[in-house]
Amino acid sequence: MLLTNARIAGTAGLLDLAITDGRIAAITPAAGRPGRDLGGALLLPGLVDGHVHLDKTLWGLPWRPNSGAATVRERVENERIHRAALPPVSVRGANLLRQMIACGTTALRTHTDIDDAHGLANFHATMELVARFRGQADIQVVAFPQSGIVTRPGVADLLAQALREGADLVGGLDPTSFDGDARAHLDIVFGLAQRFDRGIDIHLHDRDPGGNAQLRDIAARTIAIGMQHRVTVSHAFSLGTTDADDFAATADALAAAGVHILTSSPSAGPVPPVHALRARGVVIHAGSDNVRDLWSPFGNGDMLERALLIALRQGFRSDADIAVALALCSDATALGLPAHRLAVGAAADIVAVDAETQSEAVATRPARKLVMKAGVVLAEEGRYCGSA
Amino acid sequence: MLLTNARIAGTAGLLDLAITDGRIAAITPAAGRPGRDLGGALLLPGLVDGHVHLDKTLWGLPWRPNSGAATVRERVENERIHRAALPPVSVRGANLLRQMIACGTTALRTHTDIDDAHGLANFHATMELVARFRGQADIQVVAFPQSGIVTRPGVADLLAQALREGADLVGGLDPTSFDGDARAHLDIVFGLAQRFDRGIDIHLHDRDPGGNAQLRDIAARTIAIGMQHRVTVSHAFSLGTTDADDFAATADALAAAGVHILTSSPSAGPVPPVHALRARGVVIHAGSDNVRDLWSPFGNGDMLERALLIALRQGFRSDADIAVALALCSDATALGLPAHRLAVGAAADIVAVDAETQSEAVATRPARKLVMKAGVVLAEEGRYCGSA
Numbered sequence: 001m002l003l004t005n006a007r008i009a010g011t012a013g014l015l016d017l018a019i020t021d022g023r024i025a026a027i028t029p030a031a032g033r034p035g036r037d038l039g040g041a042l043l044l045p046g047l048v049d050g051h052v053h054l055d056k057t058l059w060g061l062p063w064r065p066n067s068g069a070a071t072v073r074e075r076v077e078n079e080r081i082h083r084a085a086l087p088p089v090s091v092r093g094a095n096l097l098r099q100m101i102a103c104g105t106t107a108l109r110t111h112t113d114i115d116d117a118h119g120l121a122n123f124h125a126t127m128e129l130v131a132r133f134r135g136q137a138d139i140q141v142v143a144f145p146q147s148g149i150v151t152r153p154g155v156a157d158l159l160a161q162a163l164r165e166g167a168d169l170v171g172g173l174d175p176t177s178f179d180g181d182a183r184a185h186l187d188i189v190f191g192l193a194q195r196f197d198r199g200i201d202i203h204l205h206d207r208d209p210g211g212n213a214q215l216r217d218i219a220a221r222t223i224a225i226g227m228q229h230r231v232t233v234s235h236a237f238s239l240g241t242t243d244a245d246d247f248a249a250t251a252d253a254l255a256a257a258g259v260h261i262l263t264s265s266p267s268a269g270p271v272p273p274v275h276a277l278r279a280r281g282v283v284i285h286a287g288s289d290n291v292r293d294l295w296s297p298f299g300n301g302d303m304l305e306r307a308l309l310i311a312l313r314q315g316f317r318s319d320a321d322i323a324v325a326l327a328l329c330s331d332a333t334a335l336g337l338p339a340h341r342l343a344v345g346a347a348a349d350i351v352a353v354d355a356e357t358q359s360e361a362v363a364t365r366p367a368r369k370l371v372m373k374a375g376v377v378l379a380e381e382g383r384y385c386g387s388a
Numbered sequence: 389m390l391l392t393n394a395r396i397a398g399t400a401g402l403l404d405l406a407i408t409d410g411r412i413a414a415i416t417p418a419a420g421r422p423g424r425d426l427g428g429a430l431l432l433p434g435l436v437d438g439h440v441h442l443d444k445t446l447w448g449l450p451w452r453p454n455s456g457a458a459t460v461r462e463r464v465e466n467e468r469i470h471r472a473a474l475p476p477v478s479v480r481g482a483n484l485l486r487q488m489i490a491c492g493t494t495a496l497r498t499h500t501d502i503d504d505a506h507g508l509a510n511f512h513a514t515m516e517l518v519a520r521f522r523g524q525a526d527i528q529v530v531a532f533p534q535s536g537i538v539t540r541p542g543v544a545d546l547l548a549q550a551l552r553e554g555a556d557l558v559g560g561l562d563p564t565s566f567d568g569d570a571r572a573h574l575d576i577v578f579g580l581a582q583r584f585d586r587g588i589d590i591h592l593h594d595r596d597p598g599g600n601a602q603l604r605d606i607a608a609r610t611i612a613i614g615m616q617h618r619v620t621v622s623h624a625f626s627l628g629t630t631d632a633d634d635f636a637a638t639a640d641a642l643a644a645a646g647v648h649i650l651t652s653s654p655s656a657g658p659v660p661p662v663h664a665l666r667a668r669g670v671v672i673h674a675g676s677d678n679v680r681d682l683w684s685p686f687g688n689g690d691m692l693e694r695a696l697l698i699a700l701r702q703g704f705r706s707d708a709d710i711a712v713a714l715a716l717c718s719d720a721t722a723l724g725l726p727a728h729r730l731a732v733g734a735a736a737d738i739v740a741v742d743a744e745t746q747s748e749a750v751a752t753r754p755a756r757k758l759v760m761k762a763g764v765v766l767a768e769e770g771r772y773c774g775s776a
Contacts, residue, residue, distance in 0.1 A: 062744060063743075063744040063745050063747065063748040065706065065707040065745075065747065066705040066706050066707070066747075067706075068705060266700070267655045267697070267700035267701040268700065268701055268702065268703040269703075292751065296705055297705055297710070297747055298696065298699070298700060298705075298751050300751075300752070309655070309700075311686070312654070312655035312656065312686060312697075313655040313656055314656065315656040315657075317454040317456060317684055317685055317686075318453065318454050318455075319453040319454070322685070355451075356450060356451040357451050359451065359453065359454075359685055360451040363685055363686050364688070
């Protein structure tokens, strides 16, 4: 396939891209050859959603007023109560995947709830989605103990079973504030990761300095079992609250251990500071988190919109800063996947948008003109056209 | 004209709306009559943008990387340098007005820069826009001293001349931190308001407790000249930073004086707390502020998106809370205009959207199916179709 008359940031003029065997085989000046004419559209690398919950979403269902409450614990309880009455994950999760792909996401990590009420049901449904969308999106599955581990007998065994059945990572949740015993919680999480040789991705919502102490504990444990760059902490709000010395010590510990930070960049409350973390060598990347579910009525799975929310939240205005926000939203290497690049030899994960520059794409978030995964067109003019 | 098969939040079933002489003449159950079929779309009252800068925008021009700097003062200087080379306000401002109307805004307040470098040029161009868009949007013009008053000889006279020529309100800017002399600055602003019998709208960016002291000073001055509910303070970030007692005293002073608070709900830094202010009787409403200009590359003039940003920033999730965010974005009475209501007798300022509920409209911000101002259709399917 030949994509013609495309533009790439940093490269002058219109370009043609030859796609062969799912990879970019050549990038040459546009030469009026027959092909799929992109009419001067700007190309972006396939977007990456580093944190989503396919099994929670209500996407594509009738509008449901949010009935959640203020705390993580109350929202967990609310979801345990109402979840059983929802349509199956196979419907809801597929709805969201089609939306995400239509918005240009070609790789993602989803946290699937494993608890004593639903066992492995959500996990199994999610693994079916992975199989159904194979080739359309690279999907990593986190075995996520949404209701806790230490305080929920049997959940540790369920997590082990999920890893045995192919979960890519083991998750965790607020070891201190939710599960009440950080040492026991992290012993189980890190123990499972080591036993099954899988990565880790822990939700950490704590905002107080104790949150940073847990981050340093996680960094130390990561080094101890040699899992550098295979451990992520999602949210890590405490990085946005503490004093400069505590922040610096924590950031340095995260950088030394290769512990990555995932942010959905919520607008209320503290968030990890992007530039300050990157300046100290910490990998920070981005995800949608909740997309219209029992936790939040908002979100749409659009990582260009996520880049805008990050830019607004971080006070980014220059093109250079906005490029950083966008880079957080297309960072496959943070997930341990090959980099998403618009370069010869890279996989043809490509998003085309009608925008002059990357900054304009973030500011306007136009309907995606084309979305391609490994050389296969999956969306046109904002509409999913794949087969799942 | 008859709008048929529409829905209104809180009213069951499909409705027909008869529009006569620019007003809603009747609302009746849908009866299969011939008319303009809205196919079950949800109606919203005409949206209201309480704070925009038509004379600053770059909307509709080629993308311009942001060259601004970190502080208000540096951004003012940056704009003074680059403004002269921009296309005229008649082009840029009209571009933005068409976009705002296409998004459903039917009333707005614009701050037009008056300074010693450009005199009344921006003001005159803005007044021409007001005339050109008459009947398509109710536009209030604030004579805004963007470069200061006390520190800029001649600006006070220019403000007076603008009021003489029809400016609706007199503005102000950070009396202490920018203009350096709060008493002299406010003496001039309140003096002009009293002399010309016009309202006041003051930009106040200060974040420290001194900001609240200025708010209380403004409240006292408002009562002193009997201008209750004709004075607005825009931004008022200090309300989001101070301790509970200081906040309460300040909010009570604002409520007693009928001083309104305008927020654009920026995602970085403190913002006025919506529920806490309303609970103490303070009128708070919303506006876009900068829309793709030399200050910010972001913004799009869409007050449904503004409602979403407010909801995200304030942590609103329930339908009741989201309705508050939307109400801030359609509050005409805060500007001293008749209320925007979907009721018999009200002006037919109506926005139709394909959404089940108001919350879904805020979450998804669909292209506006129909925008009507005083009974005249100005936009269809997201596109402006008026004559300006």
